[in-house]
Amino acid sequence: MFRSTSRRGFTLIELLVVIAIIAILIGLLLPAVQKVREAAARAKCSNNLKQLALALHNYHDAYQKLPLGFRDAGDKENNVAFVDRHRENWFQVCLPYMEQGAAYNLYMADTTGRNADGNQYIHQMTGAEVTTIVPIMNCPSDGQAPGKGANGGTTSFQGSYAVCAGGVSWTSNGTTTTAGQLDTASTDPGGMFYRMSKVRITDVQDGSSNTLMASEGIIRKNGSGGWGELGGFWGGAPHGAYAFSTFQLPNTSTWDRVYTCKGADSTGRTTVPGAPNGAPCESGSTLNLPGRWNFARSYHTGGVNSVMGDGSVRFIQNSMDLRTYQAMGTRSDGIVTSNQ
Amino acid sequence: MRVFCVRAAWVLVAAATVGCSGGGNTATVTGKVTFEGEPVKDGSITFKVGPAGKGFSATIKDGSYTAQVEPGDAVVEITASRPSGKFDTSNPGEKTPIGEMYIPKKYNTSSTLKETIKPGSNEKSFDLKK
Numbered sequence: 001m002f003r004s005t006s007r008r009g010f011t012l013i014e015l016l017v018v019i020a021i022i023a024i025l026i027g028l029l030l031p032a033v034q035k036v037r038e039a040a041a042r043a044k045c046s047n048n049l050k051q052l053a054l055a056l057h058n059y060h061d062a063y064q065k066l067p068l069g070f071r072d073a074g075d076k077e078n079n080v081a082f083v084d085r086h087r088e089n090w091f092q093v094c095l096p097y098m099e100q101g102a103a104y105n106l107y108m109a110d111t112t113g114r115n116a117d118g119n120q121y122i123h124q125m126t127g128a129e130v131t132t133i134v135p136i137m138n139c140p141s142d143g144q145a146p147g148k149g150a151n152g153g154t155t156s157f158q159g160s161y162a163v164c165a166g167g168v169s170w171t172s173n174g175t176t177t178t179a180g181q182l183d184t185a186s187t188d189p190g191g192m193f194y195r196m197s198k199v200r201i202t203d204v205q206d207g208s209s210n211t212l213m214a215s216e217g218i219i220r221k222n223g224s225g226g227w228g229e230l231g232g233f234w235g236g237a238p239h240g241a242y243a244f245s246t247f248q249l250p251n252t253s254t255w256d257r258v259y260t261c262k263g264a265d266s267t268g269r270t271t272v273p274g275a276p277n278g279a280p281c282e283s284g285s286t287l288n289l290p291g292r293w294n295f296a297r298s299y300h301t302g303g304v305n306s307v308m309g310d311g312s313v314r315f316i317q318n319s320m321d322l323r324t325y326q327a328m329g330t331r332s333d334g335i336v337t338s339n340q
Numbered sequence: 341m342r343v344f345c346v347r348a349a350w351v352l353v354a355a356a357t358v359g360c361s362g363g364g365n366t367a368t369v370t371g372k373v374t375f376e377g378e379p380v381k382d383g384s385i386t387f388k389v390g391p392a393g394k395g396f397s398a399t400i401k402d403g404s405y406t407a408q409v410e411p412g413d414a415v416v417e418i419t420a421s422r423p424s425g426k427f428d429t430s431n432p433g434e435k436t437p438i439g440e441m442y443i444p445k446k447y448n449t450s451s452t453l454k455e456t457i458k459p460g461s462n463e464k465s466f467d468l469k470k
Contacts (some may be wrong), residue, residue: 115433
């Protein structure tokens with residue numbers, strides 16, 4: 001019985017137990033590391049939205065109004081029709097306030113993209129400003145950011161954020177809505193930004209701290225064509241790209257409906273594997289469906305980052321009350337909402 | 341010892357299953373969609389629940405769909421398109437094929453289809469007419 005005194009090594013059982021304990025510890029640790037990473041990305045993302053809100057407010061200080069949502073061919077100012085830079089939206093006019101003065105100067109001096117009829121379209125421009133990546137417009141939680149495309153082309157910059165066009169669905173006694181309120185490409189869906197909008201902060205009668213200014217979206221197939229997915233600022237604006245709608249909750253399973261979705265198959269529809277609820281999108285043009293809208297979407301757990309009209313950043317849960325959300329999206333609905 | 345191990349394993353499996361099944365109070369809705377007797381090949385179905393119209397969408401493939409919907413009274417919107425051979429040129433420099441939506445408006449943009457979704461599983465089939 002001298003074995004016990006001269007024992008040097010470990011038995012197999014002891015080794016297996018140690019290995020099992022280590023495995024369990026690693027198993028506990030790994031998800032925690034991933035969560036920390038996502039929390040950091042979410043913090044960066046909310047900081048980006050804060051910067052965007054500051055840019056919009058600085059524009060308001062300079063011009064006494066918020067930037068336009070977008071404009072398209074045929075729009076007029078003081079009865080004079082625009083001929084230059086059709087489809088311009090808030091993103092371009094805010095460039096100087098996002099430390100992109102050089103890109104803005106290039107943009108204003110760009111003479112490319114003019115058609116035979118004299119009209120200039122920004123999606124046909126070829127200057128360097130079109131591919132310039134604006135750092136604060138990219139959400140680090142989205143593996144596809146910084147994006148490209150969503151304006152018919154495959155190279156121009158696509159951001160992760162867009163402004164709020166509004167969206168409220170109960171007109172009287174719970175009847176269903178008209179397409180005009182839903183459609184972000186229509187004249188005024190009720191938010192702080194829409195076609196040819198010039199909203200002043202004082203026009204936001206619900207109070208700027210109760211009204212959504214901007215939120216985020218998901219970049220689908222990066223670098224493919226498509227028109228109008230959220231953030232496709234270089235030409236996709238009239239097809240829905242400039243804004244999101246509060247008609248449905250963030251990360252809804254309801255389809256985004258833009259002109260054409262990136263990566264849509266022959267059925268005109270597409271989803272993103274791994275995105276919350278698949279981030280579904282249907283091509284309104286291919287399917288001949290009326291109305292254009294994007295909903296707020298993100299890869300953050302349980303909701304989206306959003307910034308209110310007063311510049312405060314909030315995390316909006318997917319599970320919040322839809323009516324409250326819709327009332328938050330509109331600037332002067334007069335509806336009192338709790339839980340804002 | 342072996343009996344204990346097996347029992348412990350079951351407890352672990354049960355805990356993992358319970359832990360993952362939390363969240364989401366949606367019901368499953370399945371069914372068939374036909375138009376003029378023919379199954380709808382490629383389409384979309386959306387349930388808009390409650391007075392605010394909370395939307396839940398699913399794809400219709402070869403006449404069948406499976407959707408996750410919150411229980412309640414829902415307005416149902418069904419769309420389906422087929423190629424028309426026409427093109428849209430509203431984007432200068434590009435021609436985009438446009439389709440033809442062949443489901444009447446009374447089933448989508450101004451839908452009159454109403455259904456009540458119960459918790460659990462539901463079977464809702466629709467036979468649409470011109």
